[in-house]
Amino acid sequence: MKKNGIILIILMIGLVVSSLTAFERISIEGQNKTVDITVDYLEIEKLAKQSDHDMKWWFSQFKDMGIRSVALNEESFETLLEEKKPIRLEIVGNILGALNWQEKYPKSVVDYLNSTDVDDYDMVVTTNDQGLYQFIKSALDDRYDPKKIKLFSEDNTYVFVLDGDIKDALFTQKRTLIDQESKPYKEETLLFGSQLMRLSLGLDPEKVNIVKASGLEVLPRPYNYQSWSGKDYVKAVLADYERLGLNPKYMIFGGKQVLGYPGAVGMTESYMKKNDVKLGLIESTVQREHIKQDGLEELARSLDYNSVRIFSVPPYIQKRFKFYNYEGAEEIENTLYRAITERNIRLIYFRPFMKDDRVYITDIKEYEKTFDSLKARIAEHGMTLGQASVMTPNRLNIWKKITIGWGIAAGVVLLISNFIVLNNKFKYGLLSIGMIGVTGMCYVLPSWADKILALTAAVVFPSLSMVYLFKRCRQYFDNKDKNPDLLRGLLIGIKDLILTSAISFMGALFVGSTLSDIEYLLEMDIFRGVKVAQLLPIVVFGLIYIIYFGYKRKPGEKMKSQLPIADIKRLLFDDIKIIYVVAGAIVLAAGYIYIARTGHETNIQPSTFEMITRNLLEVKLLARPRTKEFLIAFPAIIVAVYAARHRYRTIMFLAGLAGIIGQTSIVNTFSHLRTPMYLSVIRTIYALGFGILLGVGYVVVLEIGIRLLRLVRGEKLHG
Known part of the structure; x- marks a missing residue:
């Protein structure tokens, strides 16, 4: 607190303004x-x-x-045709290419189609129904430029010729003709119809x-x-x-x-x-x-x-x-x-x-x-x-946006200070540059400022949550207690899960308030940084882990800075074993599935069992918690704390990796701006509640499994 007092004050001010803005948004959504x-x-x-x-x-x-x-x-020419009205639609280019086409039309029409006043893209409409003729003629007279329409009437046959051009034309997709040896011979497209068939003729x-x-x-x-x-x-x-x-x-x-x-x-x-x-x-x-x-x-x-x-x-x-x-x-x-x-x-x-x-x-x-x-x-x-309600057009005041942006800038400085040693001069200089930059961006690039600030918050605060978690895990790891109490460990794990999630929730609050403009709520504009905001914190997590636990660090080796260059060099130049390649491929595959499933533009869809489970939760609860949060990511943080207290380094790392996914998911939940904010809050609370219960269960199962393994090995159990 003493080292970062001013930074934390600015962060808190940003959070207060962000919270007030969020309440305004919730109020607007509540009236809809x-x-x-x-x-x-x-x-x-x-x-x-x-x-x-x-x-x-x-x-x-x-x-x-x-x-x-x-x-x-x-109604349109197309709907009349679909309803089997006595009407025929043809394109001049197709008419003139047909054998004996002149026999299908009155002489006046034949003479006109043979003139230079028509081209291949004009549409010809023919009917012999007097009532239908009157309906079409009245609609065309009222709606469209008479210069574009020619009417012919002869022997109870009525013909309209509509002036079209190539922009109106409809073609078949390109097809390839092949010879008897299946070799490509020629590519062609055929003139099929005209968009003029959908010209409006009014209501029936x-x-x-x-x-x-x-x-x-x-x-x-x-x-x-x-x-x-x-x-x-x-x-x-x-x-x-x-x-x-x-x-x-x-x-x-x-x-x-x-x-x-x-x-x-x-x-x-x-x-x-x-x-x-x-x-x-x-x-x-x-x-x-x-x-x-x-x-x-x-x-x-x-x-x-x-x-x-x-x-x-x-x-x-x-x-x-x-x-x-x-x-x-x-x-x-x-x-x-x-x-x-x-x-x-x-x-x-x-x-x-x-x-x-x-x-x-x-x-x-x-x-x-x-x-x-x-x-x-x-x-x-x-x-x-009833008659659909609409939302009051909320517009975020520029000074609110700037103040929120200053809070996000303070978060950036806090994160950087965990990687690089900064004295007060550099720390507050960096903060000043960030605040000036935010202010200028909000004035000069207002449409970009929203998205840049939201993306920054979505990356920074889940990363800060991992800084908190692994700083605590380092303390637990270094504790001299060889037989940590299980109940106390569970309580500590629950506390750390709540505090870790609270830090990530700050980022969610910043995102949800920064992007509270009516254009985002109506999805006329969207937050396009969702996938980046899910991937970058995972990379940052890797660096955080190295800071606190190193990579093949020698006993007694001290860090010269908060970002251990020696550990990173060992990682980069380490011999690659086949098991690493296999593990990397598994991680990449899991990462692809994780990212691909975050939207509706992928073929990777939940299984039938998962959908049935989701639907059950949806019916029973006010808001369905996100599966990856309560089933894996939130319990994983409790497991990570347990592993740190028992010095199970590999389990701790894997659990932390799963945990960061949950923290980015908190922010991602609030990045779905069309979702009312109160629903996102409820969804996250549900996920935390279920996550705590499952986390306790996972730890108990892990403890039992380890005890059984020790018994099989003939080790003496304590506690």
Whole structure:
């Protein structure tokens, strides 16, 4: 304390500001407690066709379960084709390459297609249905530039020619032609279609009426196609809503852009502000950030983050019926529960359960059971179903960020001082440089400052926790007591686990408060240093171990500095034995699995048994503790203390290596910024509690095993 008094004071000030900021974040998250559910119209239509009931019946049943709206896509040439309407879509390049193509079209169309006014990428739409013709013509007239559309009518045949270009074209993937000897002959791609087939034609009034008659709201999904979108298009879409009596609570865009992008987004923004329409951010399939759409994040900012995160149930989740040995849709329910409680999802885009790629589950009781259970489970977190709530747009004050950064800088100096001997002049000089650097970075590079400070905290504080642990282990190792008391040792181990974890928790607090901006909570921005923050402390752990226990250190050898160069030289120039190579390969493989399993972008997934165990804990507890923490890493610290007191150097090292994984995991838990902070705190407390119980058990088993081994060897036991 006397040596580092000023540094510790600055660290404490940073922690106080960080704690206050964390409480503000928890308060904001605590007000975000209402969850909404919408169902997909097309999926319910397919479900109804496989059941004994019509769509109105299904919609009314879902309404009774708490679902409030039906998501309805706008019609397009593609949907008309899928619904088997009397319509034909072709691309000019394919038409002109067909034999006797002129016989399929009226003479006026043939003459036009033979002219120089068309190219291969134009799309030709043909129908002989008067009503369908009127629907298409009205939609095109209201929405799009008439210069891009040609209409031909002859002998009850109606033909639209839409002006496309190569940017609209759709091609098959490249394929390779081979000769009879299987040698490559030629690579080719074929012109398949055009993106113009998805041009919006507006909502189908009949579908709108079906939804309304069921007592549900219509949630329209506008589709924007950049090269054809403009003010007329946006005006027609919004006029459609007014004409059909729609008041959407959310705007969930289809396609690659927001409505009106690029030149008419302002009209969409004005409509949303005037009618308090929330912007939908659809979570990506890897459960990180959201699906990218041009203009989406800019619109979110202009709406002052009046936005909700959406979980759109993907096909592979729909098919998790009777999954993991469940009797019904329990695993699908678990997925929805995790999305709501752990990832700030406030709108579920629901699709019905499926047995396989084609067959839907039509037993209404399965859906009732799932939603009743889901409502009860989220109620334990104070959540209810209703119109989705949004978070107050929290922005971290720059002076708070600077003060927190100073605390992190103090932690850096403390860590360095454990590796290199620093007198007060250098120590406080280094601290001053760090504080000035933090201040400058927060002003000059504000967007980078958040991430750099968070990454620094995520590395430094778990490393400091290992400094504390192995400083204590050195003391225990040097103790002259040859027969340490088991109960006292367990109490010491529990104490050291709690204190070690408390140091790491400081880093978690710094990360969670530094990255408490609304853009992180909505995952418009993310902390990208997670894997680095898990790997670097392991490297630092190795150095810490060498500092306190050396490497093949000679008896009586003294250190000239806190970083023993002689030990490092011995390690670097030591003869490599085959067993070292094997052990290294095992460690690398374990490390790869450890890092790969930290996200959702890998093929390495938990086993069925592990998932069943996780689900059981999830149902029984408010928050599921992380498996690696309570099963291995936290108990390992108690084991490390036991090993140090009994001078089992190898066991101590391996247990310490497992322990650092748990300490980085504490910070990693709080690095999942979409997870409410209170849940991360509860999860860590649970893990500590279970870890202590298992740690005690592991030590008792280890003690019994060692005693039995000594008996077999004929050694005399003491104590």
